Amino acid sequence: MRQPNRLPAEGDHRLKGSEIDRSRPIAFRLDGREIQGFAGDTLLSALLASGIIGAGTHEGDPLALDERFAPPVLLRGHAHDRLRALPLERTPAMAGLDLVTLASAMRGRFGHAASLARSLLPGRRGLLDLSYDHHASLTSPWFDAPSERELKADLVVIGGGLAGMAAAAAAAKRGSRVVLVERRQWLGGEVRFFGTGGDSQSPDDMVTRLATAVSPNVTVLHRAEAFALFEGMVRVNQVTVEDGVPVSRNLTLAAPRIVLASGAIERLPIFAGNRRPGVVGALAAFNRADRFGLWLGRRALLATATSIGYRTATAGADAGITVGRIIDTRANPQSRFIAFSKAYGLASSWNLRPRRAEPAGARGSLAVDFEAVAASGALPNERHVTDLLLVSAGWQPDLALWHMAGGDSHWASTRRRLAAEGSLPGIALAGSVAGYHTAAACLRSGEAATATLFGRRAPEIDDPDIDPVYETPDDATPIATRGTESSSKTYLDGGTSLAERPSPSPARRFWGLARRRLDLTDQPHPLGVADVAAGVELGQIPPHMAGIVAQERGVMPGDMVDAGQMHPPRAAQSGDIGTPPAYLAGRFGTATSIWRVEPADGRTFEIGCLIHPDADSADPLAAVGVVFAAAPNGLTGGIAVIGGLRAAGDSMAVRDVSGSIPVRLLDHPAEPADTPAAAPVPAPNAPEMERPLATDGALRPAAISVAGDGSA
């Protein structure tokens, strides 16, 4: 297979792929297909370069393969061990690897052959043969694996962007032991995309300076993803190369101080088909092109609500891509990025948002319909055909780990995003996850986070907004009007929840308060923070509930059954309770007695059977007693509590499942004369509960007068 999605190495452009070495081609296999790439590629970038741009299908709709939605894979020799699965986006592409997707490994040899055959069918060549229909867990399987190593440090920093690097450097400079966790193979985060603002340094110079500052004293874990955060502890999965093959391992990082600099998530505009292969976030597309020389197709459109989105379009045009049009939701937006795009001669439209993206022809192109933003006066219904639809819809701080650690958040209505609030012991936020957006503020917030955690005075952070006259603020996430003409799914976000825009509800508005709504209980997977943000903007989640919903639905991955295994089963106890249970108190009047009830046919009665005065009585309300224990020493019948005046030899009837059984009463000599019945006892392990007042006479079943000798 060629690499149809690789930008040319020739020409005067900068999107040649800084991570790859084009002089060192490699090839590996995935599910039997040969994939080509270059040294420096990840498995994911090599797949995308080779034209595999779909992760599979979800209820018939193809889903884009990307950095936030990529299936785990296994070395073929490890296909039986899911805990050794590797993440496509963090695993280096290496020559000669023979890989299978986890789902394919589960199918066995014949399923695998069928899968390979299906992948060669027309229209499926660009897709992995995977289905997400049955709500199988999309959580990465390595989260269940035990930690193989524990590292201790004075400070752990999660995220190797500007804020994280600044935090690590500030601590290391004072001699602290620091571990920096970065999921990618490079440091610096998104600074090449966002730039350094007014700083005179170039992005690369800034990163080089920070990398120099951290290099001697900070342990940097590349290709490492933090997936659980608690006070004093971080759990991490890292991919390393050992003996020439990639290996996935879990680590536990223990530190009294943790800086969370996990960045922000690129929001997905809400329209039908928003996760079709060929729809890519402007930031993700820029990183692919800049780091790996990747670009899907040769024609692109940009649908944007932000000014920074224009950056990808101009960079693409610079590399020879035909950018058909830039379509902005805003009216007459102003920005230096927009000025650049005009200088490149890129055509633009305003006041439009994407309505749907549908396949157009057999070559994987997309037909994208745009609609007028309400009340804007723009001409409606533009349609464009493209290979790549770039989308830019704003940002959501990635608060997943913050919520997992118990942190709170609220809906910040001005910026239309969930924002962290409050504090957690030993954990500080820095960078865009804390809401900062300029490079200078991110740097300073990293230093401030470290200072705060070490009990030092934190520097002030200035994060100014540029005057809207020069830089039009980002618009709200575009949300298409709902139509019935598209069969494509509309997702809330690009992550693993696969949460969809809810269908229109038949419910009517009730006092203007309750519109029904996204059924949060019906969502099969954990929701991401960007799902919740979309839910708020769709009017499906009240803003004041956004924080608690995100906290409840952003849970730690991992196997729940583990905890159950640690909880030993309760040993079954003897069936002889001895005294009537409290729930029988007063049931049969104030004068009750205990008897052995003996049937003529030698049977034993189940505990709980009702005793009636005669065989004709069947109404439980007319019952006069209950069998509450087995008869001792293998005797027949059972031990019963019976109300009213009774005498040995009296005839009665016990109703069990077979009907009414005649019995006679016999003395029950084993029963002590004055044993009080037990008060209701809650189950063991009952936490944080007010215990029953076992010694309170009011709660004792005083109404039962136990006549152990069987006399009335």
Add this chain to the structure above:
Amino acid sequence: MAENSYEVVIFGSTPLAALMAGLLATRHHKRVCLVTDAGSAFRLPRGIDLSVMPVTRPETWALLKEATSETLRLIGQIRARQGMQRIDPIFAADGAEGSAAISHMRHVASGFGYAVEPLPAGAASSDGAAYRLRDAVLLKRTELMPLIEAWLEQAGVGRLDDGELAVTLKRDGSARLRYAGSTIEAAHAVLADDAAILAHLDLSQGDRILRVQRMTAMLTEPTGALAAPLMIYPESGVALLRNRRGGVLALGAGAPEIAHGHIGRYLFGHAPLRQAGQGTFRTVATLDGAPLVGFARGFKGTVIAGLGISGAFLAPALARLIARTPSERETRYFSAREAGNGNTRAAIADYAGMAMGEAPT
């Protein structure tokens, strides 16, 4: 009566609260206001509504059976049938006490005509007895509540958001609500679910009847089938409800680490099993397992606690009680369960187990 006054104000966001409000307005011709927690619908569910529950008193079964028929008719009349489903739940125990209790429940329920089948050992992932009860009814809150709300709107029931009110409950059982600068008076206040009780009664110093209990709600990703779509373990206070996508809503007594242990044990065999959500909340139960309907903590309105998972199905009976038109059976049942009034609660004590929550949707 003044425009800004009601005869009855009901605090609660459960189907029980909503059904009572509608019944009081339509059948008993009361001016009714329903005060709900508007945000509760967006949290993980904190209760289930099932037409049967693991109780042992025949009078409870008798009342429940009678009221359930009436409730189901009502749901049909208000065109809300799609908000309920027939279901065969399993009740399972771990120890001897729990096994005895649910065995007795089986025999009482059988006496009232319910089909209850014993299950082989281990069928319900527990160590004690287990029974499947046929033809119970489960309310699907997410689908039912909008339909009830439409009915309430037609019935002229007022509605307010608890979060926007300043509420004063008076000892005589009336209530004053301050909302957006105006004052609303209600002659009789009803605290109809746990969240309302916790919000408006002070239980911090304990109570001789009520207990506050921490609960955990968990939602799992889709997993294999359970032995039944609804599994109830009264001793550990766990309920497992499989949703239409194959995930399991698990409600468990205690903090997450405790509830997690029980739930994980009952779901053993479904590994790997992943969470899709987790939340904690508090619920109110009675110390003796019997419901409380009436006064509490010196408040002489109506406090409804400890009805367990079947509370919604008692709505017609409770509405009659509040409207002071109860049947003879209802009078006998509820008066015996009032606090004070010379009652000996022990004489109506029911199987306590670890009551599942019945807080709002």
